[in-house]
Amino acid sequence: MTSIDIPKVETERLVLRGYRETDVDALEELAADPIIAPFVGYAGAPLREACWRSIALWIGHWALRGFGMWAVEERESGAFIGRIGLWEPDGWPGTEVGWMLGPAWWGRGYATEAARASIGWGFGNLEVDELVSLIHPTNHASQAVATRIGQTYRGEVPFRGGATGLWAISRSEWASSGDLPGGP
């Protein structure tokens, strides 16, 4: 396997790392859940193929941009539980911090923990003024995460022929958010 330097980021309970081919199996299990399925691209392809190609895309995003989505591993179990990180493919309305965890791992603050680590890494390594999140108006769970990581709602933005909610945290807001978990 050809290598690429996806940096490893460790938090109290999670490891954010590059991908392994076995992550395809784990992602396929997660994506069998209809809540997670839309996060895996290549609609119409058989699920396993879609998962393989999505991971190839997530890796390739690192290659093209120098940042991207990490595989998120639960430190204690070593389980692959989702992908969280930074995302800005061509045409994206900003540098996004995005999170997707299997529902079995919800409710433990994992998304918040990994997203905060991603924000810290992003402001530490990239020349961006803000990190946005695109969150569907009915996705209340993600809106709660956005609030916990210090983002505020900025309004609706056009997205893929429709509209979605834009949340954001600026560099200065992040710098003064030391009281939040994983803060600077």
Added chain:
Amino acid sequence: MPVPDIPTLETERLVLRPLVEDDAAVLCELLQDPDVVRYIGDGTIPGPEDCWRAVAAWLGHWILRGYGPWAVTERASGTFMGRAGIHFPYGWPGPELAYTLGKPYWGKGYATEAARAAMDWAFTHRDFLALMSLIYPENAASIRVATKLGETLQGDATLHGKTVLRYVITRPEWEAMREGVPLTGS
């Protein structure tokens, strides 16, 4: 962030080099021609965002598999003309020797030259038992390229719900061709 370990291949008239971000827009322009996309995937003309993602996923393919597609450039001008290489995402019928060039670059033997370089690299540096090109039956130009490469028709496969022909070259056939030994019965 460059992807390490993607080699650069040089032929008489071409350079096959790693894909870079700027290739996405050029590729997209070439793929706006219905004649070029007709026999690729489901034949849909891609938008710029699709092309960026395709280039990203191809680089990810290299990292997951250790091989993948190259950017095909004209040696003299440096012009990006298309892509060629080994395409084998999960679920594909087999490791494909794939080649796609923009229409302005057809009819010069460039596809054959690029695919041959990719094939030689693949058999030399990776342990493939065979490579195949998956070609829609009505794509006569691509069948000519496959034949020039030494591939022969070995049944068919299904891609995107359609039947494609499998033009295959095995490692022994490739070795024999390299040594200039005529193959018995072909």
